[in-house]
Amino acid sequence: MEVLRIATSGSVDDGKSTLIGRLLYDTNSIPQDKLEALHAASKRKGLDFTDLSLLTDGLVAEREQGITIDVAHIYFSTPTRKYIIADTPGHVEYTRNMVTGASNAQVSLILIDARKGIVEQTYRHFFIANLLRIEHLVVCINKMDLVNYSETRFNEIVADFQLLLQQAAFKEQVVEFIPISSLYGENLATRSEKIGWFKGAPLLEYLEQISFDREDRQHPARFPVQFVIRPRTEAYHDFRGFAGKVASGHFSTGDEVISLPSMQKSRIKSIEQFETQLSTAHAGDSVVITLEDEIDTSRGNMLAKPDNVPAALKEITAQVCWMDQQKLVSGKTYLLQHGINRVKAKVQQIHHVIEVTTNRTVEDKKELGLNDIGKITLKTAQPIFGDAYPVNPANGAFILVDEFSNATVAVGFIE
Amino acid sequence: MSNKIQWEFPQALEDEAIYILRETAAQFERPAILFSGGKDSITIVRLAQKAFYPGKIPFPLLHIDTGHNFPETLEFRDQLVASLGVDLVVRNVQDSIDQGKVQEETGKYASRNALQTVTLLDAIEELKFDACIGGARRDEEKARAKERIFSVRDEFGQWNAKMQRPELFDMLNGKIHIGEQVRVFPISNWTELDVWNYIRREKLDIPSIYFSHEREIIERDGMYWPYSPFLNTTEEEVPFRQKVRFRTVGDMTCTAAVISEADKLEDIISEILEAKISERGARIDDKRSEAAMEKRKQAGYF
Numbered sequence: 001m002e003v004l005r006i007a008t009s010g011s012v013d014d015g016k017s018t019l020i021g022r023l024l025y026d027t028n029s030i031p032q033d034k035l036e037a038l039h040a041a042s043k044r045k046g047l048d049f050t051d052l053s054l055l056t057d058g059l060v061a062e063r064e065q066g067i068t069i070d071v072a073h074i075y076f077s078t079p080t081r082k083y084i085i086a087d088t089p090g091h092v093e094y095t096r097n098m099v100t101g102a103s104n105a106q107v108s109l110i111l112i113d114a115r116k117g118i119v120e121q122t123y124r125h126f127f128i129a130n131l132l133r134i135e136h137l138v139v140c141i142n143k144m145d146l147v148n149y150s151e152t153r154f155n156e157i158v159a160d161f162q163l164l165l166q167q168a169a170f171k172e173q174v175v176e177f178i179p180i181s182s183l184y185g186e187n188l189a190t191r192s193e194k195i196g197w198f199k200g201a202p203l204l205e206y207l208e209q210i211s212f213d214r215e216d217r218q219h220p221a222r223f224p225v226q227f228v229i230r231p232r233t234e235a236y237h238d239f240r241g242f243a244g245k246v247a248s249g250h251f252s253t254g255d256e257v258i259s260l261p262s263m264q265k266s267r268i269k270s271i272e273q274f275e276t277q278l279s280t281a282h283a284g285d286s287v288v289i290t291l292e293d294e295i296d297t298s299r300g301n302m303l304a305k306p307d308n309v310p311a312a313l314k315e316i317t318a319q320v321c322w323m324d325q326q327k328l329v330s331g332k333t334y335l336l337q338h339g340i341n342r343v344k345a346k347v348q349q350i351h352h353v354i355e356v357t358t359n360r361t362v363e364d365k366k367e368l369g370l371n372d373i374g375k376i377t378l379k380t381a382q383p384i385f386g387d388a389y390p391v392n393p394a395n396g397a398f399i400l401v402d403e404f405s406n407a408t409v410a411v412g413f414i415e
Numbered sequence: 416m417s418n419k420i421q422w423e424f425p426q427a428l429e430d431e432a433i434y435i436l437r438e439t440a441a442q443f444e445r446p447a448i449l450f451s452g453g454k455d456s457i458t459i460v461r462l463a464q465k466a467f468y469p470g471k472i473p474f475p476l477l478h479i480d481t482g483h484n485f486p487e488t489l490e491f492r493d494q495l496v497a498s499l500g501v502d503l504v505v506r507n508v509q510d511s512i513d514q515g516k517v518q519e520e521t522g523k524y525a526s527r528n529a530l531q532t533v534t535l536l537d538a539i540e541e542l543k544f545d546a547c548i549g550g551a552r553r554d555e556e557k558a559r560a561k562e563r564i565f566s567v568r569d570e571f572g573q574w575n576a577k578m579q580r581p582e583l584f585d586m587l588n589g590k591i592h593i594g595e596q597v598r599v600f601p602i603s604n605w606t607e608l609d610v611w612n613y614i615r616r617e618k619l620d621i622p623s624i625y626f627s628h629e630r631e632i633i634e635r636d637g638m639y640w641p642y643s644p645f646l647n648t649t650e651e652e653v654p655f656r657q658k659v660r661f662r663t664v665g666d667m668t669c670t671a672a673v674i675s676e677a678d679k680l681e682d683i684i685s686e687i688l689e690a691k692i693s694e695r696g697a698r699i700d701d702k703r704s705e706a707a708m709e710k711r712k713q714a715g716y717f
Contacts (some may be wrong), residue, residue, distance in 0.1 A: 001423040055557070070576065072560045073553045084604055226437040231470040239469060245434045247587070250420040254635050274465040286433040286466070299441055315634050330597050338585055340438065368580045406590040411583045 002209065007086045007105035007134070008127040009098050014140050019053025019182035020074055020087055020370030021300040023204065029076040030055065038161070070094075071101045080208055096323035099128055099411060103397075104210065108134040109410040114147045114179070116158050120357050124149060126161075126355040130168045131319065131373070131413065133393055136210055137175045140203065145181040151197045154179045167359050178203055189207065216283040219392040221249030222310065223257075223303040224339045231290060241288035242297060247339060249395040250356040251303070252280040252288065258309055260302045260385045264295035283394065300341040302385050310395060312383035315348070317415045321373045321390075324402065324409035328368040328376070333399040334409065336380060344381040345400070368410075375415075389413035417431075417557055418633040422684070424612040429462065430438040432601040434585060435564055436466040438630055439546055439599050440473050447504070449535075452488035453664035454552030455602065457495070458610055461619055462601060464499065465714040470653035474548065475502035477533050479525040481510045481560070483645045483666040491642035506538040522636075523647045536572045546589065548599040554606045564603050570594040588643055607662075613679045627678045628662045638671040662687075 008016050033057070035332030042051040044286040055074075074085040086093075088101035102108060108129035112122055129137055139161060144171045147153045151346050158177045166177060178187055179195050181201060186192035187202040223295075229241040251257070262272070272288045281287045289303065297303070304310060316336075318339040322328055328347060336345035351364040353374040361375075368374045439446050450456045452693065478492065487583045494502045505691060508527050511517045516537070517530045539547065553560045563579050565587050567572075580588055590598055598656035602603040602610070614621060631642040631654040641661075645668050677683045 001421070001425045003425045004428045019522060070561045070579065072557070074560065075554045075604070077421055077606070081420060082606075083611070094581045096581055103583040104585075130525055154427075162624060181550065190664075218503070226434070227441050227467075229470045235470075236469045241469075243466070245430060272468075274468050284430055286430040287439075335590075337588065339586065340441070369567060373521055381416055397584055399588065401588055401590055407579045408583070408590070411581070 001082055001083060002080075002212070002358060003082045003086045004107065004210065004212075005086070006107045006109055006207070007098075007101070007102040008109045008111070009088050009120060009129075010344070012226060014184045015053075015088060016111055017053030017055070018051075019111065019140065019180070020085055022182050022185050022188050023053065023054045023085075024076055025052060026185055027076050027078060027204070035279070040086050047126075071097050071294050077206075078208060080350070083163060083207070085353065088235075093371065095124060095128075096321065098125065099132070099321050099323070102128055102132050103411070105112055105132075105134055106390075107136040107138060107207065107210065108132075109138045109140060111140050111142050112157060112161075114141050114143045114150075114157065117157050118164070122161075123164065123273065123359075126164055127354075127359065128321075128374075130170045130195070131321075133170045133210070133390065134171070134256050135174060137173050137204070139175065139177045140182075140205065141179045141394040142182055144179045144186060145184055145270075149179070149181075149186075149192075149194045153336040154155040154198075176200065178206065186284075199217055204336045214311065216248045216392075216397060217222055217250055219230050219256075219283070219394065220249035220310070220387065221251055221303075221305045221309040222392070222395045223251060224341065225297055225299055225301045225303065226340055227244040241290050241295070242289045242303070243286075244340075245286045246281050246283050248283045248392050249305075250282045251305075256305045256306055257291070257303045259295050259302060260309070261312065261383060262296040262301070264297075265306060266291040266293040266295075268292075298349075302339075302341075304385070310385040310387050313380070313386055313414070314383045315376045315379050316345070316352075316375060316384070316398075317375065318412035319354075319373060319375050319415065320368065320376055320400070320410045320412040322368040322370060322410050324405075324407055325370055326402070326405075326409070327370075327408065332367070335404065336378065336384070336398050336412075337401055338384045338386055338398040339395065341384060342401075343384060346380075348377045348379050350375070376412075378412075386414050421608065421688070422612060422615070423706045424565045424609060424616045428602070428609055429465075429484050429613070431585070431604065432462045433466040435599065435601040436463050436548070437585065438587045438589070439548060439601075440467070442587070443546040443597070443674070444583045445542070445544050446548060447473045447542070447544045448472075449473050449505075449547050449549045449552075450478045450492065451664065452478070452484070452492045452622060453550070454610055454614060455552065457600060457621055458605075458613055459548060459550045459702065460495065460499070460501075461613075461617055466673060472501050475504050475540060477542070477544070477547070477701050478503065479531045479538065480503045480505050480507050480509075481652045481666050482507060483527055483643075483668050485622070485624050485641075485661075485664065485667055487624045488664055491620070495620070504542065506540070506541075508533050508534045510534070510651065511537065517666065519555075523649060525647055526665060526666060528669050530574070539572070544596065545591065546597045546599050547602065550602055552605050552607070553600075553602050559609055562603070564600055565589050566600065567591060567595050568598060569594075572596065573597075580587060605710050608684070609716065611680065611684050611687060615684065622664060624664065627658050627675045629656055629658050631655070632657050632672055639674065641667050641670070643667040 072087045086101035088098040180187040189204045225242045227243040269290045299364045333346045354359040387395040398412045511534045518677040632639045660675040
């Protein structure tokens, strides 16, 4: 069974939580007792309808203020798929959480209020979905009930959004526009009669038919070694297995591999998944690989194939999204975590900051603060074996960790 | 639409959980598995077995024994530990009570659920665990839906919802200061159904109370409570025998039973798919207020 991960985003009042609540409701995913709790909570708030957004706004502060301040994960299944929704904040100061939620998504769902059209945050959210190269983008034009389900209004917004798409860096993104009303469930789980002029599929039907060719399996083979398994028991006296999750591409028994950074070569003797022997491991598979020869490999190293070895990067230029209250300090040393490998990295230069709402670079702004996105160059103490993010996303991203606070302060995308 | 039976376990969830367990073993000095004997922690133990095979599970199991456990659970725990050859550490809530660190609740709703947080934090401090692996899932409860996979807790075990580290892609940052600790949730993205389908696929043994059996129960507030010496009852609450099973395994004082004939895994899964009550709806400890879980988490609860 496939897992489809979706990130939802939109401004505070676009009705994200209502949309999700509605999807759960319409797929019978809300148990009776939770539904009753929702009725009761809605009544206490003096509402005369069941506020489905209360289902996802889980924290006390959120219920008080009626906004979403963190990433909430919501789950539902249909007979074909398991869905994981990361419901991410729309509020500008929680943009970092949106990046977080979007980082694991295959589908980005953007909501637009039909009355307001594209607003500042739409630009930001689109920019992030495009920067992260999320394969599918679904733009839900919500609150159609408040514009009399007008086709003209829908087309206006679509035309405005097309202009955005023209400037995008990642042009292969598959984009779909759907007119909906989350409050009344129009075009969510079932086709809306009120929006009869719309010939496309309602949201859930559209999500169900999205197909994934698992592009990461076609990318160059990368296997970061997480853990070396050496049981030293009688039965497994000489066993030395490299445990990890295939980041991209695939590995088969008999394949020649090269270990980085030692550059020593060997062949794959076996690929094991507990008591099962596999002939091939694909991107996403957690396995144990054993090699024909004793070569120098430990945690943080990477296995690749000799015909496509990632470059040893000591100077990295990357787009970064800053996620910490403390600003990025030029010349400061951070810990750079690339996959599972950590090295020290010093910020050499801040090139520019990107104004995401206009997609313009601000050349004279040389500092990055919370929620800023910009381009920097880092110098690392040891080389990392990364790919450019657009070429191989699974081996092209890193995080920066502050050595003093231990906080995760940034995410970067190698250029 | 969701009533159609879904038996297939999504393999991506196991790959993710194993990856998280391996990161835990690599990034921390003294991790432990918090083991309750329930289906979620049994799943965690299985995942750990698979993650490090043919090596041994590199973590001990830590069981906080409230003294109010189902005897069937304890029996199961001991069998599992013996069969896997892992280390088991048990710390008792009764000891915390005897030391005067916590006070037994009174009244008919008295339970040791809140008390176990103190015993847990003491055990973490005593045994110097820097990471505790738990079987909590985000679909269980809405405060849990917000929690990270590596959830950093301060010296007092407290969770600060507003200061959580962003988790990007699959990169986990387990760096902490001395005294801080991390709770690790490898099956964060699993649902109750995923856990059952996994148990079925892996043919795992689970405590007998998950299956239909006859037991003495009382009815209170529209729920069926297991009758035991630990439960404070009123005169009107007369125990009677009934065929029931449990959907979660907590203490005998805070886990309600459901009337059920399901005595096979397949029947349990069918039952869950049709169930009208959510899993934690049978947890009396969550009913105390709308924010009950979030408050307990802030206080260091698992």
